[in-house]
Structure formats: structure tokens, C-alpha cells
Amino acid sequence: MNKYRDILIIGGGASGIxxxxxxxxxxxDRKITIIEKxxxxxxxxxSTGNGRCNFTNINANKKNYxxxxxxFTENVFSIYPPKRVISELESYGLISKIESEGRVYPVSNHxxxxxxxxxxxxxxxxxxxxxxxKVFSIKKENNKFLVKTDNGNYIANKVVISTxxxxxxxxxADASGLDLLRNLGHTVSELSPALCPIPVVSKKLTxxxxxxxxxxxxxxxxxxxxxxxxxxxxxxxxxxxxxxxxNLATFVKDADTVSVSLLPExxxxxxxxxxxxxxxxxxxxxxxxxxxxVFQKKxxxxxxxxxxxxxxxxxxxxxxxNEIKQIxxxxxxxxFKVKRPTDFxxxxxxxxxxxxxEINPNSxxxxxxxxxxxxxxxIDINGDCGGYNLQFAFASGFLAGENL
Numbered sequence: 001m002n003k004y005r006d007i008l009i010i011g012g013g014a015s016g017i018x019x020x021x022x023x024x025x026x027x028x029d030r031k032i033t034i035i036e037k038x039x040x041x042x043x044x045x046x047s048t049g050n051g052r053c054n055f056t057n058i059n060a061n062k063k064n065y066x067x068x069x070x071x072f073t074e075n076v077f078s079i080y081p082p083k084r085v086i087s088e089l090e091s092y093g094l095i096s097k098i099e100s101e102g103r104v105y106p107v108s109n110h111x112x113x114x115x116x117x118x119x120x121x122x123x124x125x126x127x128x129x130x131x132x133x134k135v136f137s138i139k140k141e142n143n144k145f146l147v148k149t150d151n152g153n154y155i156a157n158k159v160v161i162s163t164x165x166x167x168x169x170x171x172x173a174d175a176s177g178l179d180l181l182r183n184l185g186h187t188v189s190e191l192s193p194a195l196c197p198i199p200v201v202s203k204k205l206t207x208x209x210x211x212x213x214x215x216x217x218x219x220x221x222x223x224x225x226x227x228x229x230x231x232x233x234x235x236x237x238x239x240x241x242x243x244x245x246x247n248l249a250t251f252v253k254d255a256d257t258v259s260v261s262l263l264p265e266x267x268x269x270x271x272x273x274x275x276x277x278x279x280x281x282x283x284x285x286x287x288x289x290x291x292x293x294v295f296q297k298k299x300x301x302x303x304x305x306x307x308x309x310x311x312x313x314x315x316x317x318x319x320x321x322n323e324i325k326q327i328x329x330x331x332x333x334x335x336f337k338v339k340r341p342t343d344f345x346x347x348x349x350x351x352x353x354x355x356x357x358e359i360n361p362n363s364x365x366x367x368x369x370x371x372x373x374x375x376x377x378x379i380d381i382n383g384d385c386g387g388y389n390l391q392f393a394f395a396s397g398f399l400a401g402e403n404l
Contacts, residue, residue, distance in 0.1 A: 001152075006030035007404055008147055008156035010135055011177060012041030014055075014390055015376025015397035016162035017118050022401025024125035033128040035149065037176070041129055042118060044164065046111045048348075048390065049103075053111030055089065056082045056394065057387035059102035064388045066250050068189065069356030069381040073392065076361055079402075080395035088398065092117040103387050138180050140369060158371045158404050162397060165350035165377040166191060177378050178353065185368050187355045192340065193347030194382045195246040195389075197239035198258060202337030208235035211299050212242070216264035219248045220257040220335075227251055233260060240336060243385045250351055250382060254339045261332035262295065262303070272328035279324060283317040290316055290327070303330050349389050353380040364400035373400040 007023050009016045012034050020034055034041065045053060057064070060082050062073045080088075086096055086104060094117040095107045106113035122129065133151040138159060140146075147154040163177020178188045217240065218228040231244030240258060248258065263271055278290055285292075291300030304312055307330035308323045319327075344350065358367050359374055366372040375396035383389040 002146075002155045003033075003152055004031070005033050005154055005156045007032045007158045007160065008145065008154055009034045009160040009162060010138075010147075010180070011161065011163035011376070011378075012036030012038075012129065012131070013162060013164050013376060014042070014045055014118075014393040015400075016160065017042060017122060018394050018397025019160045019162060019373070019375060019401035019404065020127045021118070021121050021125060022398050023404040024127050024401075026402065026404070028125065031128075033130055033154070034122075035133050035135060035147075035154075036129065036131045037134045039132050041131065042115045045115055045390075048111060049105065049387075051111050052105050052109050053114045054103045054105055054387040054390065055096075055114055056085045056104045056391040057102045058082045058086075058098060058104060060383075060388050060391045064384045064386075065381055065392070066194075066383070067351065067353070067356070067379075067381040069353075069359065069361070069379045072356055072359075072361035073381070076364075076392070076395050076399055079362075080398050082391055085391060085394045085398070088394070089114065089117060092121040101386060135176070135180060138184060140184075140371070143371075145371065158373065160373040160375065160400055160404070161378055162374075162376045162400075163378055165353065166344040166347075181354055181374065181378065184366075184372065186358055186366070186374075189352040189355060189380045191350050191352035193342065193344050194250045194351040195348035195385050196249050196341045196343065196346045197236060197241040198245055198249050198252055198338045198341060199239050199343075200258075200336045201339050202335075204238065205235050205240075206237050207298060207302055209237045211235045211296055213262055213295065213299055216261040217244050217248060218259045218261070219251055220259055221253065226256070230264060240338070246348070246385045249341050249347075252338060252340050256338050258336045258338050260334040260336070262299075262334070263331055266332070268329060268332065271331050272325060275324055275328040275331075279316050279319055283315070285316055286313055287316055287319065288312040290319075303327065303334065306330050306334060348385065349377060349382045351382050353378055355380055362399075363403035364396055365403060373404065375400045 097107045136148045145156045145159045166175045216230045219226040229244035229247045232242045234241040307326040364373050364375050376393040
């Protein structure tokens with residue numbers, strides 16, 4: 001027997017929960033069910049922000065977003081700006097704090113505080129949650145939606161698809177929601193990982209594995225600067241990582257170059273002066289000790305090898321002027337040939353989704369199918385690292401819920 005619901009929400013992530021809360025607040029008498037294929041809702045939220053849940057950013061605006069829906073964030077954020085998202089969650093009992101660069105976290109520094117607040121609100125509104133349920137198909141017939149699942153079929157007046165994306169496959173993420181939207185007639189752009197490490201193809205980084213350094217990264221294509229970021233750079237065995245690198249990943253194409261500056265606040269002349277000072281200070285030491293007091297030793301050795309090659313077992317005093325210039329130049333001009341990321345397991349979000357032109361940005365309702373709403377990562381939009389993606393998830397979810 002088909003189960004009747006006023007509203008059926010497919011996907012129990014941040015945007016789906018937000019839509020359920022607002023819909024239930026608007027009309028407490030409506031029957032609302034959240035369908036989640038995993039064994040619990042909000043699982044992915046627990047892992048965000050390294051377990052601290054950076055749930056919004058007070059500086060969020062359309063400049064922080066990419067994809068065909070990015071320009072419509074003005075509509076969404078005019079109704080649900082970051083301050084209102086903060087206020088909403090605080091009304092559920094959450095206490096938050098603002099940290100550097102506008103990032104907002106729960107004061108407890110635990111993502112569970114955000115999750116527990118949302119769960120409490122859902123329970124108080126008596127929203128039904130149906131976990132471990134997979135949706136096979138959605139069809140609209142006679143102004144109703146027929147939703148077939150492995151746990152029975154539903155008939156609903158309205159449907160929200162908030163299924164997320166393929167980012168975080170280890171947490172159970174996939175693109176099944178986008179398949180449902182394709183079958184309903186929506187156009188889904190190509191998916192690729194975003195906010196993730198950038199694979200290096202020109203060389204192995206084994207010697208730098210585990211090293212962290214503050215600096216500037218710049219994405220270069222055909223000698224043209226595509227984008228640059230400053231922050232902590234992390235080196236893995238075969239990739240560049242760190243928040244500043246993540247913010248370049250969206251734009252990377254095969255055969256691009258990433259240039260790394262390790263003392264970006266200094267020009268080449270000043271760096272050369274520092275190297276010359278060190279050649280005097282450490283003249284009786286081995287060349288591998290040249291950057292003592294400047295860089296972690298393995299990183300210093302890597303820079304010197306990139307500049308002049310081996311051997312580094314001779315004394316610093318044997319360096320000639322040309323070698324000194326090459327070493328100094330390498331400090332702010334390390335280059336790495338890279339390729340487009342393809343590993344969804346390591347991605348925080350995904351680039352691609354339902355095209356922005358197919359969604360009403362004032363309500364999140366589909367322009368193709370009346371009564372169908374789309375929010376969160378199912379849409380072709382991805383934000384920079386720093387709370388921007390959860391800001392959109394919550395804002396789009398709240399907005400959809402208001403209009404259900």
C-alpha cells in the first residue's frame with residue numbers, strides 16, 4: 001500500500017534537514033518524511049571542519065561560489081544571509097563563535113553540537129525520519145509524486161531532492177539523487193572533485209611527504225595566472241594539499257602548473273640577500289644546512305636540489321654566485337606540473353549538478369516540474385573552503401522549506 005505524505009524529502013544532509021524544519025514550522029499539521037539511504041541522517045556533517053563543523057562564513061557572497069547557480073546566491077542570501085543562518089541554528093540551542101577569516105564554529109568545537117541541535121529541532125517538530133531506505137524512482141502523475149523505494153512506495157504532494165553529491169564516498173555519498181533528477185528531465189553538468197588535493201604529475205614528492213609550510217600557490221595555464229591563494233600548503237607523496245590548494249582545485253585542467261612561493265611577502269632581491277647572509281653564517285656547514293632557521297630541513301633540502309641538483313654534501317662556501325641566485329629564485333618559484341583531480345574520496349564537495357537556470361532562486365523550486373524542489377549539493381554550485389558550502393546548504397534548504 002502506498003504511504004501518503006504532504007512533503008517527502010530525499011536526503012538527510014544539512015539542506016534536507018533545513019528544508020524539513022522550515023516546512024514543519026510553517027505548517028505543523030503537514031505529514032513530512034525525510035528519506036535517507038544511510039543508517040542515520042547528518043552523517044557527513046559530523047566530519048566537516050575536521051570534526052568541528054565550520055557551518056557558515058559571515059563573509060559569504062557570490063564571489064565565493066562557482067558554477068551556473070553561483071550568480072543566484074544573491075537571491076538566496078538576500079533572504080538567508082550568514083547572520084540569519086547563525087540565528088536559526090542558535091534558536092535550536094546551538095552556541096557559536098566567529099574565528100579567523102569569518103569562519104563560524106560551534107563554541108564547543110564539536111560538530112556533534114550542530115547535529116544534536118538540528119536533531120532536537122526535528123524531533124520537537126515531529127518530522128518523521130526513514131533511514132536505510134533507497135529511492136529507486138520518482139514520477140509525477142496527476143499532480144502527485146509517486147516515489148518508489150526499497151522500503152515501500154510513497155505518494156507526495158511535494159518533493160525535495162537534497163541528496164548531496166559524490167564527495168566523500170567513504171561516508172556513503174553518491175550521485176543517485178542526480179540520476180533521479182536526470183530522469184525527471186533536469187540537465188546535470190559534468191561532475192568533478194572540488195576542494196581537494198591537486199595531483200602532481202611531473203615529480204614524486206616523497207621527500208616532502210607530511211611537510212607543511214605557509215606560502216602562496218598560483219595556478220598557471222599557458223603562462224597566464226588563473227587564480228592564486230595564500231595559506232598553509234601541505235605536501236603528500238603525490239599531491240599538493242591544504243586549504244589554499246583546495247581553492248585552486250576547482251579550476252585545474254590537465255597540463256596546468258602550480259607555482260609555489262614559500263616567502264611570498266619578499267621579492268626575489270630580498271630573498272637573494274637572505275641566502276647570501278646564510279652563505280656567510282653557515283659557510284663551514286654542508287649545503288643541505290643552508291636554510292637552517294628558515295625552512296623545515298627537508299623542505300630546505302628540496303629547494304636547493306630543485307635549484308642546483310646534487311650533491312649537497314659539499315660546504316656552503318663552495319657555492320658560486322650563479323648557484324646562490326638559482327637557490328634564491330627557487331624559494332618563490334617552485335613549479336609543479338599538475339592534472340585535474342579525479343578522486344571523489346578526497347573531495348569535500350563536487351563541481352557540477354543541476355544547471356542553475358532550471359531552478360527558481362527565490363524558492364528553490366524546479367522550473368521544469370511544479371512541486372519539486374532542489375537544494376544543497378545537488379545543484380551546480382560549489383563554494384570556496386571555509387564554511388561557504390554549508391552556508392549555501394543551510395540557506396537553500398531553509399528557503400526551499402519556506403516555500404513548500
